Amino acid sequence: MTEKTFKQRVRDEAIHFEEVYADFKNDILARGFAGQSAWEHLFFVPFGNLLPPEKPSDEARRALNVPHRYDAARRTIQNLGLDELLVGPLLKNDLRISALLEIGLLTPDETVPPSGKHDGEFGRLVKRLKAVPDDPIFWRALLEVFCRAFISTPGQRTWKLEDYIELAFDLDEIRRESPAARWKAKSAKEKLRRRPYVERYKKEKLGIVGEDRIRRITDLIGPMDDGALERLKKLFPEPFFEVDDRRWRRQTKDSHGAVGLLDIGETVGDALTAVTEPEDDG
Structure with missing residues (x-):
């Protein structure tokens, strides 16, 4: 017998959606919620060090294979090791x-x-x-993981928009290193597979960048020329500035090192303290 896929198992569970919905709703109505909203209660699932002591009824439920309304969430968190992160x-x-x-x-x-x-x-x-x-944030992240798993397809990890914007910055940097040479996707691809670029893409688990990734972003913003990043910024201003800021932070850290950054932090901390301290009228 062929084992069911994750999507098939989710669809099997979704058949009971109305029953599960009613269980949560009845629990909310029974509690009355003095000082606690229904939203907070529904997403408060004890785990880790906050697990309550096990009652005889819990063991009995397991023996009958009748899950408590929070058992699936607790067991999932434990099996994935999320309570240890x-x-x-x-x-x-x-x-x-x-x-x-x-x-x-x-x-x-x-x-x-x-x-x-x-x-x-x-x-x-x-x-x-x-x-x-x-x-x-924990519960929203867990929901996101399962939703992404449900709609996922086999193959290479999907890039986010910020990943493509980062690639465009790197391609522009490569272009400016050799302004007299004609920019070619093939030569840019080879440079991306060397330092410092290759370490960044490995770290982010994006895989080796091929010409298909390069063409995808260059087809969108046009040729790699002096106006390439400006055209990209007009398309996606908010994520563009987020990536630009991230690159600035990375370059600043690389140039100063840990000791240099702590010196900056001390200077800024002193300045912030001076601003908040009241002036001496004496």
Whole structure:
């Protein structure tokens, strides 16, 4: 017998959608919600260290294969190891880190990677907590993962819009390195497979860039000339500036290093403190 695909199993479960919907609705009505909204209750599923003690009825339910309304979510989180990920809030114990985060020279993921398996170079100065059940971002991310899995097709990872914009910046940078030479997709492809470009695409798990990716963005914005990035900016102004800002942060970090950035953070922190401190009238 052929094993059912993930999409087929989801469709089988969707047959019971009305029953599941009614179960959640009845639970909401029975509780009355003194001081807590229905939205908060529906998305508060205890997991990790907040799991309640198991009751005899829980074991009995499992024996009868009758799931509690939150069992599937809990088991999924545990099986995927999401309750062990460090994706929660940051605890900062160094004002320099706070200042760098404030002005955008560092992002939370650059101080402590979400997985927590490899500390960033600023990891000793900041700590990330594990996710908690009342984190709406956690639940939205979990929903997104399952929705993407449902509509996914076999093949290479799909690029985001920001990935293509980043590629356009790199292609323009390659073009400006040899202004006298005629720009060719084939030669640009070869340069993208060398440093510093290849490390970036490997890190982002985008795979080796081929001519098809290059043509996709150049067909959209036209020839790689002095106006290429301007045309791209007019098409997608908000993500364009986000990528531009990200590249600026990366270049600044590369040029200053960790010690240099902390010096910047100290200077900015002192300036911010001076602005907030009241003036001495004496």
